[in-house]
Amino acid sequence: MKAAVLRERSAPLVIEDLTIAKPKGREVLVRVTAVGLCHSDMHVIDGGAPLPLPIVLGHEVAGVVEQVGADVHRLKAGDHVVVCLAFHCGHCEQCESGHSNRCLPPEAMRGESEEPRLRDAAGAAIGQFTNIGGFAEQVLVHESGCVAIRRDIPFDRAALIGCGVTTGVGAAVRSARVRPGETVAIIGCGGVGLSAINGAAIAGAGRIIAIDRLPLKLEMARRFGATDVVDASAGSVVEQVKEITGGRGVDHAIECVGRQVTIEDGFRMLGKGGTATIVGVTSRQTTIELSPLLMMLGEKRVQGSYMGGVRTLIDIPRYADLYMQGRLNLDELVSQRLTLAQINQGFADMLKGEVARSVVVFD
Ligand SMILES: NC(=O)c1ccc[n+]([C@@H]2O[C@H](COP(=O)([O-])OP(=O)(O)OC[C@H]3O[C@@H](n4cnc5c(N)ncnc54)[C@H](O)[C@@H]3O)[C@@H](O)[C@H]2O)c1
Ligand SMILES: [Zn+2]
Ligand SMILES: [Zn+2]
Numbered sequence: 001m002k003a004a005v006l007r008e009r010s011a012p013l014v015i016e017d018l019t020i021a022k023p024k025g026r027e028v029l030v031r032v033t034a035v036g037l038c039h040s041d042m043h044v045i046d047g048g049a050p051l052p053l054p055i056v057l058g059h060e061v062a063g064v065v066e067q068v069g070a071d072v073h074r075l076k077a078g079d080h081v082v083v084c085l086a087f088h089c090g091h092c093e094q095c096e097s098g099h100s101n102r103c104l105p106p107e108a109m110r111g112e113s114e115e116p117r118l119r120d121a122a123g124a125a126i127g128q129f130t131n132i133g134g135f136a137e138q139v140l141v142h143e144s145g146c147v148a149i150r151r152d153i154p155f156d157r158a159a160l161i162g163c164g165v166t167t168g169v170g171a172a173v174r175s176a177r178v179r180p181g182e183t184v185a186i187i188g189c190g191g192v193g194l195s196a197i198n199g200a201a202i203a204g205a206g207r208i209i210a211i212d213r214l215p216l217k218l219e220m221a222r223r224f225g226a227t228d229v230v231d232a233s234a235g236s237v238v239e240q241v242k243e244i245t246g247g248r249g250v251d252h253a254i255e256c257v258g259r260q261v262t263i264e265d266g267f268r269m270l271g272k273g274g275t276a277t278i279v280g281v282t283s284r285q286t287t288i289e290l291s292p293l294l295m296m297l298g299e300k301r302v303q304g305s306y307m308g309g310v311r312t313l314i315d316i317p318r319y320a321d322l323y324m325q326g327r328l329n330l331d332e333l334v335s336q337r338l339t340l341a342q343i344n345q346g347f348a349d350m351l352k353g354e355v356a357r358s359v360v361v362f363d
Pocket of ligand 2: 039041059164
């Protein structure tokens, strides 16, 4: 099967013929129909996330189940599925308390002594980013990250639920728990940030302030539910947000970029009792500077949100329903559809900021 392999950092992905193993135990073999390009894939290409190479990137996948391992009972061949990287065991403390996104069980991947899931033409093992490796015609994954979805949702839109939509909507709805009437600022309006805006709108936010450096993204943000926009290239965003809110600051700032300055700005634009939610992925070395005095006096909070706090089996079908009801805007999230051979173009467009999401679609 064909896959786009990252062999060298900062180099283009290379389309190769790989061999994929048969599913065993709780594994599922999925024929990929659509896979989105997320900035987290880019972090591996540019070295921000220094993972061992070679690797198949891609983790925002929709497809059709081809074959299941002997211990899979929840899925069968022919099911339409979304694959999400939040693999989970189902019985640890985090899983039992409704936070299965925090669980990463060893069974999400194959052990050192087992046959690798992917091999190249020379027989060498190839890694799967996030235990998925979605830029490929097929993926072999653990059952717990594979969710059956309704058959009437188009694959190219369903794929986005695998990461960007779940992350953004969930950051607003599940992690920040936006309440009706609250004021929410979203910093960074890529696929994740636009979804966070959409999530805040679904939650009933009174004001949604979208912040980005690109006018095109701010225009898009309005169509996803932003009531106000701030151009980050036009001076201090904190001052601009304070002005919009009459000096009060926001109830929630949701950071969807992954930079020290945007995270610190998120904290600095909070009103009293406000919560800053960090979604963007930084390097391991990145640190932030916050004022503990202002945090204490204003009873402000800072928290992280991983995969939108997703409970894979519950939330992903719900997001598919919200789309089918017209409440989740996935249509405009797909800026362009690409073939696997055009994938490097998709990453170049991401860096230029011209797209919300590019999706690789297979025939
Ligand atoms: N927490 C999680 O579970 C999780 C999951 C998926 C992605 N992410 C991360 O979320 C972030 C966003 O992902 P994406 O796919 O939407 O990326 P993207 O590249 O599509 O969008 C990023 C947006 O941020 C804007 N931006 C860049 N610098 C800015 C600045 N200084 N001020 C304001 N806006 C700025 C860009 O113009 C762009 O619109 C990435 O860091 C990604 O790795 C986190
Ligand atoms: Zn992602
Ligand atoms: Zn668990």
